Amino acid sequence: xxxxxxxxxxxxxxxxxxxxxxxxxxxxxxxxxxxxxxxxxxxxxxxxxxxxxxxxxxxxxxxxxxxxxxxxxxxxxxxxxxxxxxxxxxxxxxxxxxxxxxxxxxxxxxx
Amino acid sequence: xxxxxxxxxxxxxxxxxxxxxxxxxxxxxxxxxxxxxxxxxxxxxxxxxxxxxxxxxxxxxxxxxxxxxxxxxxxxxxxxxxxxxxxxxxxxxxxxxxxxxxxxxxxxxxxxx
Numbered sequence: 001x002x003x004x005x006x007x008x009x010x011x012x013x014x015x016x017x018x019x020x021x022x023x024x025x026x027x028x029x030x031x032x033x034x035x036x037x038x039x040x041x042x043x044x045x046x047x048x049x050x051x052x053x054x055x056x057x058x059x060x061x062x063x064x065x066x067x068x069x070x071x072x073x074x075x076x077x078x079x080x081x082x083x084x085x086x087x088x089x090x091x092x093x094x095x096x097x098x099x100x101x102x103x104x105x106x107x108x109x110x111x
Numbered sequence: 112x113x114x115x116x117x118x119x120x121x122x123x124x125x126x127x128x129x130x131x132x133x134x135x136x137x138x139x140x141x142x143x144x145x146x147x148x149x150x151x152x153x154x155x156x157x158x159x160x161x162x163x164x165x166x167x168x169x170x171x172x173x174x175x176x177x178x179x180x181x182x183x184x185x186x187x188x189x190x191x192x193x194x195x196x197x198x199x200x201x202x203x204x205x206x207x208x209x210x211x212x213x214x215x216x217x218x219x220x221x222x223x224x
Contacts, residue, residue: 004154033212040120042201042214043155056211091154098143098162098205100212102154 002026004103006092012109013082020078021106025094032075033100034067035091036060043091049075082110113138113204117215125223130189132218134176134202137183144185145203145212146176155201161185172196197222 005024013019025032030051035043046065048056051072061067064082069075079086087110093100118133136142143162147155159170166178176187185202199219205212 006154040216042115042203042217045211045213048211093155099145099157099160101157102147104154105152107152 004094004101006103006106010107014111016081018080020076021090023075023092029094029096031095033093034077037089037091084110086110113206113213115202115204115213115215117202117218119218121219123221124192127191130192132187132200134185135183136204138204138206140206143205146187147201149199192222194222
């Protein structure tokens with residue numbers, strides 16, 4: 001039983017560059033979530049997919065952020081024109097019902 | 112919208128002592144409640160969950176939590192702390208089909224030898 005995986009685990013980029021993160025959910029889970037976690041805070045909801053449909057987006061998800069889940073399997077989160085304020089841990093979770101299981105996260109540092 | 116308040120951003124206990132981490136929630140409907148643990152530079156691991164069945168919920172590593180509707184609380188306890196329990200603990204609330212899970216700010220647990 002493999003858990004949620006995320007790649008890369010760490011990403012360092014310069015301000016203004018684009019970055020893309022990948023999440024592979026637990027195989028039988030049809031729901032997938034993205035969260036952002038800044039230092040000393042709990043995770044904040046960004047967006048949610050049920051199968052391939054993106055059903056909910058937080059106001060935290062500015063126009064520079066886009067997420068996809070083609071074919072309802074893995075998901076990608078892209079941040080365009082990164083800003084220093086985007087530095088955070090980006091967490092992915094998946095679920096079959098109301099219990100979410102988290103991946104190890106991708107830590108983004110924007111210089 | 113639902114919300115969670117974790118009282119105490121830092122808790123320090125001695126090894127072998129009782130662990131008590133406090134969580135109060137706000138929800139307009141019967142909630143689902145969760146405790147997660149996070150070790151440095153890792154994701155969140157589910158400790159236990161309350162889903163409207165038994166009010167006393169047992170989780171992994173001897174943790175348990177009790178749902179008290181009258182107090183809108185879901186405090187996490189462990190009878191005897193171990194050094195490996197040192198981590199960040201998050202309480203979270205979900206309103207069932209509403210997939211917007213809200214987390215508290217977290218409580219950092221330190222275990223002294």
